[in-house]
Amino acid sequence: xxxxxxxxxxxxxxxxxxxxxxxxxxxxxxxxxxxxxxxxxxxxxxxxxxxxxxxxxxxxxxxxxxxxxxxxxxxxxxxxxxxxxxxxxxxxxxxxxxxxxxxxxxxxxxxxxxxxxxxxxxxxxxxxxxxxxxxxxxxxxxxxxxxxxxxxxxxxxxxxxxxxxxxxxxxxxxxxxxxxxxxxxxxxxxxxxxxxxxxxxxxxxxxxxxxxxxxxxxxxxxxxxxxxxxxxxxxxxxxxxxxxxxxxxxxxxxxxxxxxxxxxxxxxxxxxxxxxxxxxxxxxxxxxxxxxxxxxxxxxxxxxxxxxxxxxxxxxxxxxx
Amino acid sequence: xxxxxxxxxxxxxxxxxxxxxxxxxxxxxxxxxxxxxxxxxxxxxxxxxxxxxxxxxxxxxxxxxxxxxxxxxxxxxxxxxxxxxxxxxxxxxxxxxxxxxxxxxxxxxxxxxxxxxxxxxxxxxxxxxxxxxxxxxxxxxxxxxxxxxxxxxxxxxxxxxxxxxxxxxxxxxxxxxxxxxxxxxxxxxxxxxxxxxxx
Numbered sequence: 363x364x365x366x367x368x369x370x371x372x373x374x375x376x377x378x379x380x381x382x383x384x385x386x387x388x389x390x391x392x393x394x395x396x397x398x399x400x401x402x403x404x405x406x407x408x409x410x411x412x413x414x415x416x417x418x419x420x421x422x423x424x425x426x427x428x429x430x431x432x433x434x435x436x437x438x439x440x441x442x443x444x445x446x447x448x449x450x451x452x453x454x455x456x457x458x459x460x461x462x463x464x465x466x467x468x469x470x471x472x473x474x475x476x477x478x479x480x481x482x483x484x485x486x487x488x489x490x491x492x493x494x495x496x497x498x499x500x501x502x503x504x505x506x507x508x509x510x511x512x513x514x515x516x517x518x519x520x521x522x523x524x525x526x527x528x529x530x531x532x533x534x535x536x537x538x539x540x541x542x543x544x545x546x547x548x549x550x551x552x553x554x555x556x557x558x559x560x561x562x563x564x565x566x567x568x569x570x571x572x573x574x575x576x577x578x579x580x581x582x583x584x585x586x587x588x589x590x591x592x593x594x595x596x597x598x599x600x601x602x603x604x605x606x607x608x609x610x611x612x613x614x615x616x617x618x619x620x621x622x623x624x625x626x627x628x629x630x631x632x633x634x635x636x637x638x639x640x641x642x643x644x645x646x647x648x649x650x651x652x653x654x655x656x657x658x659x660x661x662x663x664x665x666x667x668x669x670x671x672x673x674x675x676x677x678x679x680x681x682x683x
Numbered sequence: 684x685x686x687x688x689x690x691x692x693x694x695x696x697x698x699x700x701x702x703x704x705x706x707x708x709x710x711x712x713x714x715x716x717x718x719x720x721x722x723x724x725x726x727x728x729x730x731x732x733x734x735x736x737x738x739x740x741x742x743x744x745x746x747x748x749x750x751x752x753x754x755x756x757x758x759x760x761x762x763x764x765x766x767x768x769x770x771x772x773x774x775x776x777x778x779x780x781x782x783x784x785x786x787x788x789x790x791x792x793x794x795x796x797x798x799x800x801x802x803x804x805x806x807x808x809x810x811x812x813x814x815x816x817x818x819x820x821x822x823x824x825x826x827x828x829x830x831x832x833x834x835x836x837x838x839x840x841x842x843x844x845x846x847x848x849x850x851x852x853x854x855x856x857x858x859x860x861x862x863x864x865x866x867x868x869x870x871x872x873x874x875x876x877x878x879x880x881x882x
């Protein structure tokens with residue numbers, strides 16, 4: 363069993379269409395009782411059994427950490443992805459039994475902060491649903507800035523505005539409203555921490571602008587799960603297990619290892635936590651690194667790979683697994 | 684640079700120019716030379732958004748002119764660390780995120796300025812430090828809680844209760860002081876020889 367991946371048997375108690383792209387799923391323990399406590403920013407890995415295919419995708423918990431009767435997640439439909447979100451949208455119905463992991467938090471609030479400045483883009487709003495509930499319950503000082511495409515796709519914008527009033531600022535792309543990032547970053551009191559969750563481009567923009575304006579790295583928190591990208595199939599030799607496996611087009615290297623009965627450690631399955639880091643014994647080809655864990659130098663070294671999101675193209679790859 | 688004996692014993696780095704537009708320097712005595720060394724590596728216009736607080740102490744006047752020549756936006760010269768701290772507190776109360784903090788000089792200066800910065804909500808890991816000059820310590824007596832400044836000997840006499848203290852490497856960022864523990868509690872008639880080791 364992988365560290366931190368103790369499993370929970372849950373029942374889907376509700377499925378709610380939030381708007382044309384987003385559905386919300388409610389889970390309760392199948393054996394009754396409360397679910398484990400979690401903190402705002404935590405995610406669970408949802409197991410999707412789809413015939414002989416099995417997908418494990420991380421989703422942020424968006425319900426209040428003060429309520430562990432159920433967990434809720436919101437899933438945005440991605441028609442061009444590997445099918446995890448489509449499975450959730452099309453196949454998961456109320457009453458279904460599912461398996462999820464214990465919650466893990468790789469995007470937690472730094473509660474020493476004097477103030478929390480939360481920046482969300484699109485479906486990146488979900489961890490902030492839980493974090494704002496946690497902060498509001500503890501009298502925390504926060505300000506949320508949320509950019510979405512249109513009012514119709516402003517997932518939970520109305521809920522957040524009702525709950526927190528002026529502490530919530532919403533910007534709609536279709537009317538050319540833009541997050542006033544520079545003004546926000548230059549007007550925060552000392553002791554403010556910054557959190558950003560959204561598309562990769564937004565995270566990069568916020569991190570670079572914050573660094574240029576003198577925000578110390580320790581005060582800038584971000585979460586970007588890179589969903590595993592499909593790619594060309596490739597073969598891998600696992601040196602320790604003395605096995606030869608094939609990674610399919612729609613499969614990640616981690617999933618292929620699991621399908622072969624190997625159980626590498628993981629927590630996020632999105633290239634951020636570092637658990638599944640694997641040493642490369644030898645290779646002849648090109649790595650397709652997609653993670654946010656290894657350094658640039660490690661990516662170039664050809665000595666390490668993050669099997670949850672990264673791929674390989676070439677003649678041979680031997681891993682220390 | 685002293686060895687890292689225990690986790691709490693502070694270690695200091697070398698000041699280097701950080702990103703951002705506002706920079707606050709606090710230095711005493713030879714700490715000024717750390718600012719002057721950083722200036723050689725700083726990009727053009729770096730000091731246009733800088734505020735230097737300098738306590739010359741025994742360094743007399745050798746550093747004032749070169750520091751002023753950096754043309755910082757603000758330059759303050761204070762008679763003592765104690766006199767400069769309320770000004771630092773006030774400066775931080777009005778500051779915004781993006782202000783970078785640089786502390787250079789004696790352990791007492793670095794420790795006390797950091798204590799004020801921590802109270803203002805800044806994480807210690809976000810603060811640049813560089814040690815220059817004296818290794819004299821601020822020591823808190825664990826028995827009477829009094830703080831003795833400029834301790835250079837081992838053991839040292841508590842300036843408040845008079846106990847003879849073993850000066851430990853155990854350091855408190857919150858108190859900005861090393862810990863002093865009675866060295867002869869079992870037998871007060873035993874008086875170990877004082878040695879000057881924190882110079």
